[in-house]
Amino acid sequence: MTRTSLLPASPSSAPVEASPADVTRVAVSTVIFSVRREDDDCPRLVLPLVRRTRDPFEGLWALPGGWLDIAENLDDAASRTLAETTGLTASYLEQLYAFGRVDRSPSRVVSIVYWALLRADEVDAQVAAHAAAGDAPENVEWFPAADLPTLAFDHNHIVEYALWRLRNKVGYSRIAHGLMADAFTLADLREAYEAILGRRLDPANFRRQVEKSGTLVPTDEFRTGSHRPARLYRPHQDVELADRGPLAPTAPHESSTP
Amino acid sequence: MTRTSLLPASPSSAPVEASPADVTRVAVSTVIFSVRREDDDCPRLVLPLVRRTRDPFEGLWALPGGWLDIAENLDDAASRTLAETTGLTASYLEQLYAFGRVDRSPSRVVSIVYWALLRADEVDAQVAAHAAAGDAPENVEWFPAADLPTLAFDHNHIVEYALWRLRNKVGYSRIAHGLMADAFTLADLREAYEAILGRRLDPANFRRQVEKSGTLVPTDEFRTGSHRPARLYRPHQDVELADRGPLAPTAPHESSTP
DNA sequence: TGACCTTCTGGTCAGCGCGACATTAAGATG
């Protein structure tokens, strides 16, 4: 419950656990995306990384994560390690892939990687809350997803795959709503799509698609800015961000053979 | 290399390995689909299951699989355990999901599950080859995917999810080609789609879609039957069954940070 | 105040893909 381990570390740094030389260990990491407006420029896709403080790849940036506990579900481990290392709580969490190449780490580690979204307004809010509480996470920094440094392990490749999945999923689901605050304009949502897809979208056509989908509820409020005020929308309650199929959102592997 | 272990077994049956009571072990299983024509009826989606011979769920049917070796990539483990338990070699193999609920097994087991396709003509061919060689796999039986018995562990749920992924993927990729022999008619391919999707497709519209996709090469041969002969097609060489994105088909986690 | 700019919002139009359906071709069967 109160583990303090960070990422897959060197063999010598795991005193209690069995010798990594002959055991396959399971780690859990998370690629968590958010959008942030740089200056007055267009919003960009960003993700938090953690600087490693232990031997394999010490000093390099890596995905937030940690070891899987013996009595912990995979989803719970992803949420826990993400919170422990970055102090963040995701608004959407989904398993990405299990990476297990023998040569991806000095010791044998299978990483169950999740990808997640964080509401744009929660980035600053959660960071500020932790700063006020005095438990601000250390060695955490946000990077633009399109311009990352060389990361530890195969994490560059993992982020590349997570981006690919996100760009795919944004096309056939309402997943981008997970980046939005409670109320937002269609321009906000469109800019999130543009940040993910890396190309501009026609505002009129975008509006048509969203309205037809029925996933948004218009409010009577408007956001006033430099120009004509824009109507604020809220996400429809009964619409899931994505169709998980037989994998239930909260308890993924249930329902069969009790 | 010459392991003979079958599925995740009871603690007492793993003498050399560390005690399962305090270690999370990694298993690999595979849901492998094929199509078989029942009688002169329409083809159906079938999959092979293995009857368990050890304690947890002994006697129940389960997915083919086994333990991950310490120096073995995940993909290799899926191929190896599939061959060891069923004698089959898949024509397409893709990671499905990592299942790791604490309560899915008496001991803590994280299962990296793959899903695969087997060419219809290879089902009988591979079985016959093993029978001739005297190493026919035991306790293996094919079941219709739509009508399975109660399986061990959470395997019913896993098959359900694999079916969902297959039905999804068949809509936006050429994955169904992995079920076809070297040469096949459009009716063969359409019936595979129908078996997967569970509904009839219009032959004319199906032909139009396939021809436009450019994934098939018409031959000069025809299959003669009870009615007008049907032209035989071959899959286009340069067309992958599915877009894996940054995950290369043979060596999934490479290319980054050398 | 009024000209001008930018964004929001609604609308039109052509092209494409797809489902539904009609029609002809070609071999097997009796």
Add this chain to the structure above:
DNA sequence: CATCTTAATGTCGCGCTGACCAGAAGGTCA
């Protein structure tokens, strides 16, 4: 030779989409 079944081609209408236009509604600045 009539008939049946499947193979293969063609036609039509609908809905979605991208490109584009036009008015609405606020600011900004001379």
